[in-house]
Amino acid sequence: xxxxxxxxxxxxxxxxxxxxxxxxxxxxxxxxxxxxxxxxxxxxxxxxxxxxxxxxxxxxxxxxxxxxxxxxxxxxxxxxxxxxxxxxxxxxxxxxxxxxxxxxxxxxxxxxxxxxxxxxxxxxxxxxxxxxxx
Amino acid sequence: xxxxxxxxxxxxxxxxxxxxxxxxxxxxxxxxxxxxxxxxxxxxxxxxxxxxxxxxxxxxxxxxxxxxxxxxxxxxxxxxxxxxxxxxxxxxxxxxxxxxxxxxxxxxxxxxxxxxxxxxxxxxxxxxxxxxxx
DNA sequence: TCCGTTCTACGAAGAGTTTCGTATATTGTA
DNA sequence: TACAATATACGAAACTCTTCGTAGAACGGA
Numbered sequence: 001x002x003x004x005x006x007x008x009x010x011x012x013x014x015x016x017x018x019x020x021x022x023x024x025x026x027x028x029x030x031x032x033x034x035x036x037x038x039x040x041x042x043x044x045x046x047x048x049x050x051x052x053x054x055x056x057x058x059x060x061x062x063x064x065x066x067x068x069x070x071x072x073x074x075x076x077x078x079x080x081x082x083x084x085x086x087x088x089x090x091x092x093x094x095x096x097x098x099x100x101x102x103x104x105x106x107x108x109x110x111x112x113x114x115x116x117x118x119x120x121x122x123x124x125x126x127x128x129x130x131x132x133x134x
Numbered sequence: 135x136x137x138x139x140x141x142x143x144x145x146x147x148x149x150x151x152x153x154x155x156x157x158x159x160x161x162x163x164x165x166x167x168x169x170x171x172x173x174x175x176x177x178x179x180x181x182x183x184x185x186x187x188x189x190x191x192x193x194x195x196x197x198x199x200x201x202x203x204x205x206x207x208x209x210x211x212x213x214x215x216x217x218x219x220x221x222x223x224x225x226x227x228x229x230x231x232x233x234x235x236x237x238x239x240x241x242x243x244x245x246x247x248x249x250x251x252x253x254x255x256x257x258x259x260x261x262x263x264x265x266x267x268x
Numbered sequence: 269t270c271c272g273t274t275c276t277a278c279g280a281a282g283a284g285t286t287t288c289g290t291a292t293a294t295t296g297t298a
Numbered sequence: 299t300a301c302a303a304t305a306t307a308c309g310a311a312a313c314t315c316t317t318c319g320t321a322g323a324a325c326g327g328a
Contacts, residue, residue: 014316016225030275046317048276053315067275067324078237084226085234086241091150092218097242100219101235101252103212105259107220108231115260118235119253125239126249148286164305180287182306187285201294201305 008058008075010083015054018047019073019080022060026072029065142192142209144217149188152181153207153214156194160206163199 011019021033028036030048037047051071054060062069073080085100093099110118145153155167162170164182171181185205188194196203207214219234227233244252 012315013225042316043318044274045276045319049278049317050315052277069276081226081233081237082241084222085237088218088222089238089242091147092215095242096248097238097244098248098252099215100238102255103215103219104223104231104234104238105255107216108223108229109263110231110259112260112263114230114232115256115263118232119256119260121236121239122249122253122256125244126246126253129243129246129249146285176286177288178304179289179306183288183308184286186307203306 008083010087011054011059011080014050015059016080016084018050018054019059019077022071022073023077027063027070028072029068029070031068033071142217144221145188145193145214148184149193150214150218152184152188153193153211156205156207157211161197161204162206163202163204165202167205 017039018033021036022028025032025036030044030051033051034042034044034047051060051062051069055062055071059074060071061074062071064070075083089095089097089100093103151173152167155170156162159166159170164178164185167185168176168178168181185194185196185203189196189205193208194205195208196205198204209217223229223231223234227237
């Protein structure tokens with residue numbers, strides 16, 4: 001099968017786990033990621049192999065540092081999150097963000113403060129949507 | 135590996151596609167699903183095999199109808215959606231529904247009407263959250 | 269220089285997902 | 299009854315994801 005290098009695909013669960021660590025500590029070596037890992041313990045070569053594959057896929061960038069490599073996420077956390085949400089909205093919510101939002105609220109019951117923040121964002125979008133009727 | 139039949143796992147992408155058809159037309163036969171399929175064309179036995187596997191996993195129920203089987207989703211659309219959203223919130227948003235909601239709005243720009251509906255839901259949750267401070 | 273440490277590279281195994289070919293049973297009809 | 303159509307069951311191939319063992323290169327200290 002061909003590889004599509006034009007746009008980065010959404011990360012798999014294990015890849016996302018690694019990206020989370022890289023967003024927190026960009027420019028980490030494999031060893032550093034190993035030692036700061038909080039998830040389930042992985043072998044060193046397992047993590048290395050994942051990073052090699054992610055590099056082939058274009059999910060991470062790396063630079064040499066002595067004999068080791070330092071890895072960073074190729075896309076920002078926000079972009080990646082948007083990609084994941086978009087995929088889920090399309091696959092499970094027929095493209096309707098509204099429906100996903102309703103289920104998110106039902107699933108996680110945000111605190112009063114969080115609800116207020118969401119409402120603030122919402123009002124911002126309401127104003128903006130009025131101006132651009134596309 | 136052991137099978138966990140206690141709670142239904144989240145469906146895979148191909149499984150979700152089938153579930154969407156079953157929520158729309160419960161009690162469908164394989165042939166009916168084949169013919170009403172809008173996605174990419176699948177072979178008959180491919181779809182049949184998927185349904186057999188989903189039956190083993192407990193994702194669908196089936197009843198005999200003559201020599202054929204009629205399939206229905208084992209869980210409702212809403213439950214399944216909540217499961218998928220919960221998984222994504224945990225894996226990519228550190229458990230914060232608020233952050234996912236913000237990205238969903240950014241990704242799909244809901245219409246003015248949808249925004250108003252979301253805000254209405256939000257206000258409902260704000261009231262309820264006030265009453266139950268857990 | 270030699271040895272131990274630490275790194276990358278490579279290959280492959282195991283699990284899960286998705287696809288489909290083939291075999292077999294059942295039904296309805298001429 | 300015999301045939302054609304249509305159904306399920308079964309097994310395996312192709313693909314992806316995840317894990318890790320082994321090999322070999324590079325570095326630093328005794």
